[in-house]
Amino acid sequence: MPPGLRPRVLPFKKMAMKPSPSPCLPTQFLLFLLLLLLPSRGEASPQQGPTSYARFTFDATMFPTEADYDYIVVGGGTAGCPLAATLSEGHRVLLLERGGAPQEFPSLMNQEGFLRTLVETDASDSPSHAFTSEDGVPNARGRVLGGSSAINAGFYSRAHRGFFENSPAHDWNMALVNKSYEWVERAVTFQPVLRSWQSAIRDGLLEANVTPYNGFTVHHVAGTKIGASTFDSSGRRHSAADLLSFANPDNIRVALRASVDRILLSSPHPGSRRRNQHAAIGVVYRDRFGRQHHAMTRPGGEVILCAGALGSPQLLLLSGVGPRAYLASWGIPVALHNPDVGNCLYDNPRNGISIIPSVPLDHSLIQVVGIPESDAADASFLEAASNVVPFFPPSRSVFLHDPASPLYVTVATLMEKVPGPFSAGSLRLASLDVRDNPLVRFNYFSSPEDLARCVAGVRRLGDVLGSRSMEEFRRVGWWGRREFRFVGPGLPANRSDEAAVAEFCRRTVSTLWHYHGGCVVGKVVDGEYRVTGVGSLRVVDGSTFSVSPGTNPQATLMMMGRYMGRKMIEERRSRRRRRKASSLAPHA
Numbered sequence: 023m024p025p026g027l028r029p030r031v032l033p034f035k036k037m038a039m040k041p042s043p044s045p046c047l048p049t050q051f052l053l054f055l056l057l058l059l060l061p062s063r064g065e066a067s068p069q070q071g072p073t074s075y076a077r078f079t080f081d082a083t084m085f086p087t088e089a090d091y092d093y094i095v096v097g098g099g100t101a102g103c104p105l106a107a108t109l110s111e112g113h114r115v116l117l118l119e120r121g122g123a124p125q126e127f128p129s130l131m132n133q134e135g136f137l138r139t140l141v142e143t144d145a146s147d148s149p150s151h152a153f154t155s156e157d158g159v160p161n162a163r164g165r166v167l168g169g170s171s172a173i174n175a176g177f178y179s180r181a182h183r184g185f186f187e188n189s190p191a192h193d194w195n196m197a198l199v200n201k202s203y204e205w206v207e208r209a210v211t212f213q214p215v216l217r218s219w220q221s222a223i224r225d226g227l228l229e230a231n232v233t234p235y236n237g238f239t240v241h242h243v244a245g246t247k248i249g250a251s252t253f254d255s256s257g258r259r260h261s262a263a264d265l266l267s268f269a270n271p272d273n274i275r276v277a278l279r280a281s282v283d284r285i286l287l288s289s290p291h292p293g294s295r296r297r298n299q300h301a302a303i304g305v306v307y308r309d310r311f312g313r314q315h316h317a318m319t320r321p322g323g324e325v326i327l328c329a330g331a332l333g334s335p336q337l338l339l340l341s342g343v344g345p346r347a348y349l350a351s352w353g354i355p356v357a358l359h360n361p362d363v364g365n366c367l368y369d370n371p372r373n374g375i376s377i378i379p380s381v382p383l384d385h386s387l388i389q390v391v392g393i394p395e396s397d398a399a400d401a402s403f404l405e406a407a408s409n410v411v412p413f414f415p416p417s418r419s420v421f422l423h424d425p426a427s428p429l430y431v432t433v434a435t436l437m438e439k440v441p442g443p444f445s446a447g448s449l450r451l452a453s454l455d456v457r458d459n460p461l462v463r464f465n466y467f468s469s470p471e472d473l474a475r476c477v478a479g480v481r482r483l484g485d486v487l488g489s490r491s492m493e494e495f496r497r498v499g500w501w502g503r504r505e506f507r508f509v510g511p512g513l514p515a516n517r518s519d520e521a522a523v524a525e526f527c528r529r530t531v532s533t534l535w536h537y538h539g540g541c542v543v544g545k546v547v548d549g550e551y552r553v554t555g556v557g558s559l560r561v562v563d564g565s566t567f568s569v570s571p572g573t574n575p576q577a578t579l580m581m582m583g584r585y586m587g588r589k590m591i592e593e594r595r596s597r598r599r600r601r602k603a604s605s606l607a608p609h610a
């Protein structure tokens with residue numbers, strides 16, 4: 023092996039020192055180190071600071087071609103980071119992330135860069151991996167350590183009570199749920215300061231009878247509230263990646279730009295207790311030079327997929343777990359027939375309006391939400407944002423402006439999101455290359471209940487827009503009337519006209535990026551998030567959800583990573599205790 027390719031990730035237990043930079047250190051890695059040396063602005067999260075994970079985070083090229091671990095976590099996203107950090111308390115953990123570190127992408131590190139990050143997707147390693155569903159709605163997924171929590175709008179809110187009470191097959195330990203939320207919140211949440219648009223929305227919601235006013239809270243309660251944010255007071259982003267600072271540095275390695283191609287499954291063992299069962303024994307991943315690495319599990323270890331609602335079902339399919347005929351049509355050797363992998367994929371429809379306000383506005387992402395009467399059948403959630411966006415005025419418009427170059431204007435948005443939803447879609451492979459987005463279809467509004475809730479939500483939105491609090495954002499239009507200047511379609515004029523509002527819902531549907539499912543509990547994984555019929559393999563991420571938790575999912579995904587880590591450690595401990603007890607028991 024040429025010396026430049028010698029794996030440089032130090033073995034466990036010898037990690038106290040920094041890796042010594044060598045002449046062939048990849049430039050991206052050097053950049054990463056450099057960024058870590060820059061003083062960080064704003065409050066640091068507890069513990070050693072948000073980037074202390076640099077000590078055990080390396081480019082995948084530096085990893086050995088084969089190594090073993092107790093737990094292999096696939097996907098360093100919203101659930102994967104807290105899970106890996108927690109498991110490392112007493113076990114050797116490898117966390118594999120296909121993207122880079124958030125500090126490599128300055129625009130995603132602050133609130134103002136939110137839209138730029140979403141739009142700049144040309145590079146094959148951009149942190150926002152764009153996709154358009156077959157419904158024609160543009161969408162995005164995270165491709166960076168921290169996952170989608172490192173590119174999202176930062177709104178943080180716990181799940182609604184029903185999410186835990188009606189959860190299929192999983193009996194949540196609520197004390198541990200609460201403790202896990204608190205663990206997350208101490209590290210990555212902040213109380214936002216409301217400015218112009220957000221305070222007007224709060225007042226407008228109250229005028230539209232979305233009451234009571236609950237002030238600042240992380241809880242899901244009916245009425246109008248201010249939620250927490252993962253952006254701190256200086257606008258700097260915190261994400262699930264920060265939770266890696268709680269990891270035991272002696273026990274964890276994080277590989278960046280490591281794309282997992284497939285899960286390695288052992289054949290059923292005729293001699294073993296679960297003789298008909300396949301078991302995960304490791305994964306194959308590829309670094310950015312295309313070199314393959316094998317990571318294997320040690321006895322008692324597991325592979326955990328945290329690759330998200332698109333990534334986890336995609337990996338199961340590529341590894342031969344899925345509908346038999348479908349896998350065969352791709353020439354994928356079938357390990358286990360499961361008709362539901364990739365089914366029950368959902369995205370909550372979002373509809374709303376955007377206006378160019380008459381008065382200057384501060385930039386804001388979602389801070390205030392309206393939750394009409396606790397989960398009433400026709401309730402949908404209301405949220406708002408204001409962003410500086412490039413705007414292309416129509417040619418020959420009143421703007422004296424070159425029509426080819428954009429004006430930068432502040433656009434204020436108000437939107438509603440249908441909870442659930444009921445409408446289900448599915449995911450299929452686009453190719454056998456894991457780096458290609460799978461094909462997804464969400465079938466928005468295929469269920470009449472979703473459409474009814476959208477109609478109710480749009481009507482409520484109309485009430486907010488019509489409130490006194492919104493007056494100051496109107497402009498003096500034709501005939502001297504004060505009107506909103508809409509960017510894109512305005513609301514239907516006659517909101518009693520059900521058909522017109524329903525048509526508006528269908529025509530203007532977009533996403534709030536809360537898509538979930540594909541490996542749902544009760545169909546692909548059991549109540550302990552184990553893949554049914556495959557040993558030592560779990561899925562812990564949004565792909566297991568059959569409804570989106572609360573108004574926004576990231577809080578619950580981070581909680582779930584922590585929660586499942588604690589459960590798995592406890593499970594292993596009691597297994598060991600049982601084994602010890604039975605070996606000590608006198609033989610009959």
Ligand SMILES: Cc1cc2nc3c(=O)[nH]c(=O)nc-3n(C[C@H](O)[C@H](O)[C@H](O)COP(=O)(O)OP(=O)(O)OC[C@H]3O[C@@H](n4cnc5c(N)ncnc54)[C@H](O)[C@@H]3O)c2cc1C
Nearest residue numbers: 097099100101169170174175176177282330333564574576
């Ligand atoms: C633009 C945007 C705005 C949003 N705004 C909010 C908000 O304000 N509040 C909120 O609560 N939620 C928000 N969401 C939703 C929320 O961020 C996601 O639901 C959540 O982060 C998903 O978490 P996850 O753990 O399921 O997946 P992810 O966080 O997406 O993690 C999956 C990880 O796996 C990696 N991966 C995938 N495949 C592979 C592979 N084969 N090999 C290696 N790695 C792989 C990915 O790169 C990614 O890092 C937003 C989402 C987006 C995209």
Ligand SMILES: *[C@@H]1O[C@H](CO)[C@@H](O)[C@H](O)[C@H]1NC(C)=O
Nearest residue numbers: 195196197198199200201241
């Ligand atoms: C968990 O927190 C919720 C919300 O604060 C509370 O209602 C519930 O009683 C708590 N449950 C336990 C078991 O601590």
Ligand SMILES: *[C@@H]1O[C@H](CO)[C@@H](O)[C@H](O)[C@H]1NC(C)=O
Nearest residue numbers: 515516517518519520521522
């Ligand atoms: C609005 O729609 C309702 C229901 O379709 C209809 O009865 C009413 O006449 C309409 N109002 C106007 C002003 O068009």
